[in-house]
Amino acid sequence: MLRRLVSRFYWALSRWTLGGEPAPSRPTVLIGAPHTSNWDFVLMLGIAWRLGIDVRWLGKKSLFAGWRGPIMRGLGGIPVDRADPSRVVDEVVARIRAGEVFGLVVTPDGTRGAHEYWKSGFYRIAREAGMPVTLGYVDRTTMTTGLGPTFALTGDVAADMDRIRAFYADKAGVHPDQRVEPRLREEAGRG
Numbered sequence: 001m002l003r004r005l006v007s008r009f010y011w012a013l014s015r016w017t018l019g020g021e022p023a024p025s026r027p028t029v030l031i032g033a034p035h036t037s038n039w040d041f042v043l044m045l046g047i048a049w050r051l052g053i054d055v056r057w058l059g060k061k062s063l064f065a066g067w068r069g070p071i072m073r074g075l076g077g078i079p080v081d082r083a084d085p086s087r088v089v090d091e092v093v094a095r096i097r098a099g100e101v102f103g104l105v106v107t108p109d110g111t112r113g114a115h116e117y118w119k120s121g122f123y124r125i126a127r128e129a130g131m132p133v134t135l136g137y138v139d140r141t142t143m144t145t146g147l148g149p150t151f152a153l154t155g156d157v158a159a160d161m162d163r164i165r166a167f168y169a170d171k172a173g174v175h176p177d178q179r180v181e182p183r184l185r186e187e188a189g190r191g
Helices: 002-013 039-051 068-074 085-097 121-129 157-168
Strands: 017-020 029-033 055-060 077-080 103-106 133-139 144-151
Touching: 002 039, 017 039, 029 121, 039 055, 039 103, 039 133, 039 144, 055 085, 068 077, 077 085, 085 121, 103 121, 133 157, 144 157
Parallel strands: 017 144, 029 103, 029 133, 055 077, 055 103
Antiparallel strands: 133 144
16 A cells, blocks of 8 residues: 555656556566666566556665665565576576465566676576566656566567567667667577
């Protein structure tokens, strides 16, 4: 109740417009892209709280150090040890199989530094847990943010990523120059 009230206040004062589709009706892997700014986190919370989505999100372990730990966990954070990122997939899938119900927010373009590929953890989690993906977005050119379509991944990585690329093709992010094209390393040999 308090979160929805805070989010209404936020959207009333924000320069951003909340648009897109309604909240998914079942647990989902929610992609947050393009991830080009720390402000994306605030927008994500605003979307989730306004639409009543119970979210968890993955964040680097250092965000959970000291006094920030309880706050980050209270906001739905799950710490990620970058030294062993594959363990994160197993842990999240185990939580879902144990009956925990939530939308998992993942920023597959990773940190806001320069790199060539999206991280594939979102794809593996969705496939292993049998969860659909929901395409969340930030678009600086229109000053809109929200949710796009929700769909099940087919296992055909190239075809699934083509669908994702088509959706994000016109989305710029807060800092458009830091946008990473939606492409997985698994597609590298594709012609």
